[in-house]
Amino acid sequence: MPNGGWLVPEATDDKLRAVRGRTWWESEQVRSQTGSRGWRSYPFPMSVDVPLGELLRYSNLRARVKFHQLGLSDPGGIGDFVDGSVSGGDVRLLELEDVSFFSLARHFAVEFERSSRREVVFLVVHFENGRRHEDIELLFERDGTVLVSFTLDGGNPRGLEHAREHAEETFVSAGAVVRWLEHCPADEEVDQDYWSVGLSVTDLKVTVGALCAAVKALRPVLCTFRGESGPDRRGEFKRRVLEGRFAEILGTAESDWLECKAKLQIGGPDGNDKLTKAVCGLANGHRAGLLVVGLKTVPVDGRDVVAEVTPVLARAHTAERYWKIVDDHVEPVVRGLEIDVVPVNGGVLVVLSVPAQPEHTKPFVVTKNGGTLLFQRRGDHTVQLTSAEVRTLLAQGWGR
Structure with a gap:
């Protein structure tokens, strides 16, 4: 537990941890752990909302191009784990900004209908925040639950006392509630403080763009440099x-x-x-x-x-x-x-x-x-x- 970390996760979610290896920066680590890509080509079903299925594949392709331009490992296409219980891939906010969580949940419902083994479908959404790269992980579960997790590097414990209040208020506009908010201090392995945040989307009418906008709004509140009074x-x-x-x-x-x-x-x-x-x-x-x-x-x-x-x-x-x-x-x-x-x-x-x-x-x-x-x-x-x-x-x- 981090020092002063009274803001701890309410529960450990193994499914969230299982897909964290698919983030922008960790794809090479997953590749080395599995001995291969560990993913096989698996297109999203097209029987529901054909344009959305095509949009997801196109967005994944554009994300892979961006990986290549940055000299990073190719995360691969939309795919599933070998055991078939988890499916998903990396996409860009640019294509999904106006897509609602309702549309995505309806689309992924077909995943669960066609495979009894499928438990989770996820998307790692990448976007720019000024000069920073951000990514958030969206997790769609069989029972209709939609979860979100992300980290914000540069977290400052100065605002720890009011951090949860800030986060809960910020995500009202994104139709989401805070499941956990944890400040993690720098150590031998991590060279700067960061915040770990988990959400539950309760209003499926909101868009992916609205959620990412809330993430952008939260960063300057929580991630000021030590000693600053902060912009909030x-x-x-x-x-x-x-x-x-x-x-x-x-x-x-x-x-x-x-x-x-x-x-x-x-x-x-x-x-x-x-x-x-x-x-x-x-x-x-x-x-x-x-x-x-x-x-x-x-x-x-x-x-x-x-x-x-x-x-x-x-x-x-x-x-x-x-x-x-x-x-x-x-x-x-x-x-x-x-x-x-x-x-x-x-x-x-x-x-x-x-x-x-x-x-x-x-x-x-x-x-x-x-x-x-x-x-x-x-x-x-x-x-x-x-x-x-x-x-x-x-x-x-x-x-x-």
Whole structure:
């Protein structure tokens, strides 16, 4: 167990370990262990979703070309282990970005129907993250379970205390829950720290691209260099508020992830409208966000910055009242929404945390007087969307 590694796997998954040898960097090791490639040509069945079967084979071919260009061992085509219990291969995100897990699970269901010995089908998805190469392993099991595992090198234990919280919030947008998150320190065999992450995909409507985007978003949060404060300003801001370190948040500018209200008369039409507008706008935004009630802002150089802590009446601003207003007027349900009430000088601050939402669950709308209103957080403002803007966003992937 790594030092300080209280984040340990909930269970050991032999199937995950069995296919880890098929990663980008370990193909030569598997080749040497088996004495040969250990794989034989085995095309995916074509009786269901012919285009997807062809796409997988093409993506595998392009991945093999990339291996060759980098001077790495050829991982081979889509294939199966000799005993036939596991099948899969390496592919690129470029071809699968818009493919949903539902489509893949439906396609692989044929694998299980045609072979009673088949237990697992896997894909190792390769993609670029800036100048880094990343890969994630997708595991499709006979019972319909979809598991994911990956590692992030350069892991920094600085954020260990909040690492799981970060990961769970990040993967809301990818329809996945964290099964394990383990920090592994450098040792004689590994020259740098890394994180080992395991997920379970619970919403099959999400795409492979959405999952990989979440992996990209998690890296800068967990993998900063030792001693750095890290780029996750939203997470740092939230912790400072919850811990009462208010002097450290003064001067922070409102942004696409932060909206502040000095007060809200919730329970009345104006206060309810402002609350639901803000939550709807953040849910329709492009990243996770915070709404903090009890912080006054002032304009500085064209931007509104936090200038003063202005606690609101505790009795009137309970988490339950906020929950009811949001639940009654924002549709669909905002996944992963958290509401924290922070006592301050006889009053409270209210912190609403809105994780990034899956694209297929958008748009979020505010229901009012039998009609619907749509808002989106853009920069440091929340704007109401026009019909033309909604059509454009739907065409770009909302609701799919």
